Structures are given as C-alpha cells and as structure tokens.
Amino acid sequence: MENIASLKEKWFKKEVERLANEGVSKADIARALDIKPQYLNSVLNGSRGLADTFLDKFIEAYNINQFDLLPHDGDSTISTVSLRFMEKLDEKDAKIDHLQSELRAMTEELATLKAKYPESSTSHPEGLGPAKTASTKKHSPQPDADNATSANAQ
Structure with a gap:
C-alpha cells in the first residue's frame, strides 16, 4: 500500500487537474490560497510536502465537500477523508x-x-498489616431501607 503522503499528493494533483479542466489556472489557485505560484509548483512537483493545513485551505477555497470526496471517473485515488x-x-x-x-522499559526498571x-x-509501619488485609469499607452505624441488604451482608 502506498504511504499516506503520496496518496494525498496524488489526490491534490488530480484536483488541480480537474480545476484546470474547468478553466482554473495554477496562478488562480495560488491567488485563492494566498501563496506564491512557485510554492504551488513545488508542492505539485513533490519538492515540498503537502501539509494538512494547506489541504484544508485548498478544500475550503474551492468548496470541496470533504464528506463527498469520492474518486472521479473510475479513479482509484482514496478520498481525503479516508x-x-x-x-x-x-x-x-x-x-x-x-x-x-x-512499558517494557518500566518493567525492566x-x-x-x-x-x-x-x-x-521492606518493613511495614507498626500496627499496620500488608495492604491486602486493609479494609476500605466505610462503617455505617444504622442500616436504613436503602442499605439494609448491604448491612445484612456484613
């Protein structure tokens, strides 16, 4: 399976191609994203990584529904949400x-x-036994209707 970064890049390139087919130039995309065209080209040619914040800005700028990013025309590219x-x-x-x-390091330690x-x-303080014999139950002096069963069980 391809790594996620390359899948994102493929998806982004396909979206830029789709926009180009609709008449949106790379310069238009750069202006919409408030970035330099050189930066967009470096992302497209793979010399710069594709950050999630960049993708979010792109998706927002072109009103791409993140929950409806299914592959186009039989394209096997995985959706951005996936x-x-x-x-x-x-x-x-x-x-x-x-x-x-x-955890392994702590176990060894x-x-x-x-x-x-x-x-x-190791010694225990005088008058105290090991923790396994200590009781943590609170004493209830008089049972009422709500705790009568538990009082009888004691």
Missing part, C-alpha cells in the same frame, strides 16, 4: 508502539528495583 483517518490510525499506531516501549530491594527487607 486519508485523514488512515493518517490518524498511523499516529495511533506510533503512539501505541511508543507506549509499549515505555521494576525488575531491577525488585532485585535491588527484596520484599523481605
């Missing part, structure tokens, strides 16, 4: 990978700390 979802998925995958590596400080050497 591209954005795919990009978000890629970002989420990268975040998951990052968090998994952090925890193992190192456990080895350095064995549990037998």
Whole structure:
C-alpha cells in the first residue's frame, strides 16, 4: 500500500487537474490560497510536502465537500477523508508502539528495583498489616431501607 503522503499528493494533483479542466489556472489557485505560484509548483512537483493545513485551505477555497470526496471517473485515488483517518490510525499506531516501549522499559526498571530491594527487607509501619488485609469499607452505624441488604451482608 502506498504511504499516506503520496496518496494525498496524488489526490491534490488530480484536483488541480480537474480545476484546470474547468478553466482554473495554477496562478488562480495560488491567488485563492494566498501563496506564491512557485510554492504551488513545488508542492505539485513533490519538492515540498503537502501539509494538512494547506489541504484544508485548498478544500475550503474551492468548496470541496470533504464528506463527498469520492474518486472521479473510475479513479482509484482514496478520498481525503479516508486519508485523514488512515493518517490518524498511523499516529495511533506510533503512539501505541511508543507506549509499549515505555512499558517494557518500566518493567525492566521494576525488575531491577525488585532485585535491588527484596520484599523481605521492606518493613511495614507498626500496627499496620500488608495492604491486602486493609479494609476500605466505610462503617455505617444504622442500616436504613436503602442499605439494609448491604448491612445484612456484613
């Protein structure tokens, strides 16, 4: 599968071609986007990347319905909306990978700390037992109709 950046570029080029067929020149597009024609050419020839903010400006300037960006005339280019979802998925995958590596590092650090400080050497304050025997339930002196069942269960 192609990467998202190249799919966006293909879509953008097709849209510029479509506008050209409707009589809109590259100079017109540059003016509408408030950019220099050289910048537009560098985006079209691939020497500059296609930022989402640039795409948003283009879509807004030409009133392109983002939810109706289906391929034109049998074109297999993926819609911009699909591209954005795919990009978000890629970002989420990268975040998951990052968090998994952090988790592995923390697990290793925890193992190192456990080895350095064995549990037998840790002491509990006098009068307190280990956390597993501590109770966190609140005492209710008199059961009422709402908590009668829970009071009976105690």
